[in-house]
Amino acid sequence: MWPDDMGNESDFHVSANGRHAPEAAIVAEGVYKQYHIGLKEQRYDSLLQSTLGWISSPVRNWRQLRRLGQISSDDADDVIWALRDVSFTVNRGEVLGIIGRNGAGKSTLLKILSRITPPTRGRITLNGRVSSLLEVGTGFHPELSGRENVYLNGTILGMTKAEVDRKFDEIVAFSEVEKFIDTPVKRYSSGMRVRLAFAVSAHLESEILLVDEVLAVGDAAFQEKCLRKMGGVAEGGRTVLFVSHNMQVIQQLCHRALLIHGGHIVADGLPAAVIEQYLEDSSANPVPEPIVFSGKAGAIRLKEIRLIQDGYEVGEFVDNHRALQLLFRYDVLEPVRNLLFGFDIFSRDGAHVFRTYDLAAAGMDERLPGSYESIYELPADSFNSGHYYLDLLMGVHRRGWLSRGDIRLKMNFSGSMASDVNYPGVVGPMGRWQVRADSSETGRLGADDMADQVQAKG
Amino acid sequence: MMKSEQIVIEPVNGWQFVDWWELRDYRDLFRFLVDRDIKVLYKQTVLGFGWAILRPLLSMVIFTVIFGNLARVDSDGVPYAIFNYVALVPWLYFSTALSASALSLVSNTDMLTKIYFPRLVFPMTPVVSKLVDFVISFVIIFVLMAVFRIALTIRVLYIPLLVALMMLTAAGTGLWLSAMSVQYRDVKHAIPFLTQILMYAAPVVWSAALIEERFGMIGRILFGLYPMVGVIEGFRSALLNTGPMPWDMLAVGTVSALAIFISGLFYFRRMEAFFADVA
Numbered sequence: 001m002w003p004d005d006m007g008n009e010s011d012f013h014v015s016a017n018g019r020h021a022p023e024a025a026i027v028a029e030g031v032y033k034q035y036h037i038g039l040k041e042q043r044y045d046s047l048l049q050s051t052l053g054w055i056s057s058p059v060r061n062w063r064q065l066r067r068l069g070q071i072s073s074d075d076a077d078d079v080i081w082a083l084r085d086v087s088f089t090v091n092r093g094e095v096l097g098i099i100g101r102n103g104a105g106k107s108t109l110l111k112i113l114s115r116i117t118p119p120t121r122g123r124i125t126l127n128g129r130v131s132s133l134l135e136v137g138t139g140f141h142p143e144l145s146g147r148e149n150v151y152l153n154g155t156i157l158g159m160t161k162a163e164v165d166r167k168f169d170e171i172v173a174f175s176e177v178e179k180f181i182d183t184p185v186k187r188y189s190s191g192m193r194v195r196l197a198f199a200v201s202a203h204l205e206s207e208i209l210l211v212d213e214v215l216a217v218g219d220a221a222f223q224e225k226c227l228r229k230m231g232g233v234a235e236g237g238r239t240v241l242f243v244s245h246n247m248q249v250i251q252q253l254c255h256r257a258l259l260i261h262g263g264h265i266v267a268d269g270l271p272a273a274v275i276e277q278y279l280e281d282s283s284a285n286p287v288p289e290p291i292v293f294s295g296k297a298g299a300i301r302l303k304e305i306r307l308i309q310d311g312y313e314v315g316e317f318v319d320n321h322r323a324l325q326l327l328f329r330y331d332v333l334e335p336v337r338n339l340l341f342g343f344d345i346f347s348r349d350g351a352h353v354f355r356t357y358d359l360a361a362a363g364m365d366e367r368l369p370g371s372y373e374s375i376y377e378l379p380a381d382s383f384n385s386g387h388y389y390l391d392l393l394m395g396v397h398r399r400g401w402l403s404r405g406d407i408r409l410k411m412n413f414s415g416s417m418a419s420d421v422n423y424p425g426v427v428g429p430m431g432r433w434q435v436r437a438d439s440s441e442t443g444r445l446g447a448d449d450m451a452d453q454v455q456a457k458g
Numbered sequence: 459m460m461k462s463e464q465i466v467i468e469p470v471n472g473w474q475f476v477d478w479w480e481l482r483d484y485r486d487l488f489r490f491l492v493d494r495d496i497k498v499l500y501k502q503t504v505l506g507f508g509w510a511i512l513r514p515l516l517s518m519v520i521f522t523v524i525f526g527n528l529a530r531v532d533s534d535g536v537p538y539a540i541f542n543y544v545a546l547v548p549w550l551y552f553s554t555a556l557s558a559s560a561l562s563l564v565s566n567t568d569m570l571t572k573i574y575f576p577r578l579v580f581p582m583t584p585v586v587s588k589l590v591d592f593v594i595s596f597v598i599i600f601v602l603m604a605v606f607r608i609a610l611t612i613r614v615l616y617i618p619l620l621v622a623l624m625m626l627t628a629a630g631t632g633l634w635l636s637a638m639s640v641q642y643r644d645v646k647h648a649i650p651f652l653t654q655i656l657m658y659a660a661p662v663v664w665s666a667a668l669i670e671e672r673f674g675m676i677g678r679i680l681f682g683l684y685p686m687v688g689v690i691e692g693f694r695s696a697l698l699n700t701g702p703m704p705w706d707m708l709a710v711g712t713v714s715a716l717a718i719f720i721s722g723l724f725y726f727r728r729m730e731a732f733f734a735d736v737a
Contacts, residue, residue, distance in 0.1 A: 035735060065641055115467060115574040117734040124467040138572045141494055143501045152494055155487035156573055 128207025247350020559632025633722030682707030
C-alpha cells in the first residue's frame with residue numbers, strides 16, 4: 001500500500017538543483033533547546049541542619065522556581081540541552097520518520113515544531129498550516145457527549161466550528177460510534193473514546209501533520225485503519241513528521257528518516273538505512289565497564305554480557321546451528337522483590353521477535369544484595385541468518401523499569417554449512433519435514449501414522 | 459481549499475503584546491470552552507442552577523444574622539439583607555471568576571503540554587462563563603426589591619457599565635494570578651485567603667460611607683483604586699438608591715482595572731512561552 005520505492009533515488013536535502021525543486025514545507029536552522037531540570041531535593045544529615053534548611057527553604061525554592069523560566073549560560077549544572085544545532089529541510093508531501101532512543105530529543109523537536117514550547121536558539125519556518133497529534137483526545141471532557149467533545153476537541157486542534165460542521169458526519173462514521181454520539185463520553189469504553197479522539201485528529205485539514213506515537217492506541221483493526229488514513233494523508237500532498245519507536249511503521253509509512261541521538265541529527269536518509277544505523281549504533285560495545293541502573297524500584301550494577309557456544313565465548317558472531325548461552329553478570333545493590341531480568345529480541349528491520357525474563361527460574365522471592373548470574377539458553381536453529389538485536393530489560397514487577405533498551409547487543413547469526421540458503425522470514429526454526437506417498441487414497445490411515453504426522457510439524 | 463500561511467518559530471525574548479489576529483482564529487475554541495464550563499458546572503447535582511441562587515442567598519442569611527442583627531452594621535438606610543445581597547451578586551461573580559481564572563492553567567496542564575493554541579483563552583473563559591451564575595442571581599435582586607418594596611429607578615441602566623468594570627477587574631487579576639500559578643504553585647494555596655481578604659476589603663458586608671467618615675475625600679478616592687469598591691457601591695446606588703452614583707470611585711477604579719488588565723496581558727505573554735516547560 002505504501003510502496004518502498006517512493007522517492008528512492010532523490011536526495012531530499014537538495015532542492016536547488018532540480019528543475020522542479022519541490023517547495024520546502026519545513027526548514028529548521030540551527031535549533032537549540034535548553035531545559036532547566038531545577039528543583040533538586042536537598043538532603044540533610046542532622047535535625048539541626050534540616051530545621052535550618054526548612055526555615056531557609058522559601059528563599060531557595062523561590063530562586064529555583066524563578067530560574068525555571070529563564071535561559072542561562074550553557075554549562076550551568078541544572079541545565080540540559082535537549083536539542084543542539086538541529087537543521088533539516090522537509091519537502092512538501094514528504095513523510096519523514098524521526099527515530100532515536102528515549103531522551104534523544106525527538107519529542108522536544110515535535111513540541112517546538114508544534115509551537116508548544118519555543119526554541120532557545122535557531123529558527124524554523126513552516127510553510128502551511130500545522131496540526132499536531134501529540135496525544136489524541138486532549139481536552140475531552142467525560143461529562144460532555146460525544147458530539148460536544150468532537151466540537152471542543154476539533155477547535156482545540158485548530159479547526160473552526162464551520163470546519164467541524166462540514167466534517168462531522170465523516171468523523172463520526174470513521175470512529176464507528178454513531179449510535180452513542182449523544183451519550184456522555186464517560187459512558188464510553190476506552191476503545192470507543194480513543195476511536196472518537198483519533199477520528200477528530202485524523203480529519204484535520206492541515207498541510208503539515210506532526211505525529212507522536214499516537215498509533216499505539218486502540219485495537220489492531222482500528223490501528224490498521226488509522227495507518228491507512230495516515231498513508232492517505234501523505235498521498236494527499238501533505239507533509240507528515242512521524243515519531244515512533246515502531247520501526248516497522250516507520251519503514252512502512254516514511255519516505256525518509258532522521259536519526260537523533262543526544263540532541264543531534266546523526267543520520268538522515270532512506271528509512272531502511274537509517275533504521276539499520278540506529279540499531280547498529282546503539283549496540284556497539286554494550287558494557288565496556290560496569291554500569292549502575294537505579295530507580296525508585298531498586299538498583300543494579302550490570303557487569304558483563306557474554307555470548308557462549310560450546311563453552312567458548314563467541315563475541316558478536318554466532319553459529320546458528322548450535323545452542324547459544326547468553327550470560328549476564330550483575331550485582332544487586334539493594335534488596336529487591338520481583339526483579340525482572342530479561343531481554344527483547346528484535347530483527348534487523350525492527351520487528352519484535354520475542355521477550356523473555358528469568359522470573360520463572362529466579363522466583364518471586366526477595367533477592368538480597370550480592371552478585372548474580374542469569375543464563376539464558378537459546379536452542380540451536382532458532383533464527384535465520386543475519387543480524388538480531390538484544391535489548392536488555394531490567395525492572396521490578398508492577399513498579400517500573402530500571403533499564404529498557406539502554407543496553408543493546410548485536411548478534412550476527414550465520415550458518416556454518418556451505419549449503420545454507422537464506423530464506424526470508426524473521427525466525428528459522430529447523431522443523432522436521434516428512435514426505436511420503438498419500439496412503440488415504442488406498443484406504444486406511446493408521447493411528448500410528450497420525451501420531452507421526454503431528455510430530456512432523458515439530 | 460487550504461489557505462497558505464507561513465509560520466516562523468523563533469526564540470521568545472522580552473515583552474510582547476497580544477496577537478489579536480491569532481486570537482480571532484481561535485474564537486470558536488473560546489466559545490466551546492465557555493460552553494463546556496457552563497454545561498459541566500452543575501452536572502450530576504440535584505439543585506443544578508438552583509445553586510446560583512442558593513449560594514448568595516445563604517451567604518446573605520449568614521451575614522444578615524451576624525453583621526445586620528448582632529453587630530448592627532449601618533446599611534445606608536435600606537434593610538441589611540438586600541443591602542448585603544446586592545453586593546454579594548457582583549462579589550460572588552468576581553471571586554468565583556477570579557479563582558477559576560487563576561487556576562485555569564494549572565488545572566489544564568495536560569492541554570498546555572500537548573497542544574498549541576493561544577493560552578489566553580484559558581484565564582478568559584471563566585470571566586465569561588461565570589456570568590451565567592451572575593445573571594441568575596441578579597434576577598433574584600428584583601424579587602427581593604419587590605419583597606422589601608424598593609422602587610426601581612432609571613439608574614438601573616448603569617448596570618451594564620458596572621458589569622463591564624467587574625469583568626475587566628476579574629480578567630486582569632485572573633491574568634496575573636494564572637500566569638504566576640504555573641511557576642509558583644503557592645498561588646493555588648493562597649487563593650482562598652486572597653478572596654477572603656478581598657471580600658472584607660470590599661464593602662460587601664459594610665458600607666463605603668464608613669471610609670469617607672473616617673478618612674475623608676482622599677481616603678475615598680484611594681479606596682476607589684480597588685475597582686470592586688466602585689462596582690459594589692455602584693450596584694447599591696443603581697438598584698437601592700442609597701446615594702448618588704460613585705463616579706469618582708468608578709473613575710479611579712476603571713483606571714486601575716485597566717492598568718491591572720494591560721500589565722496582566724504583558725506579564726501573561728511574557729510567561730506564556732515557558733508554560734509548557736515549567737508546568
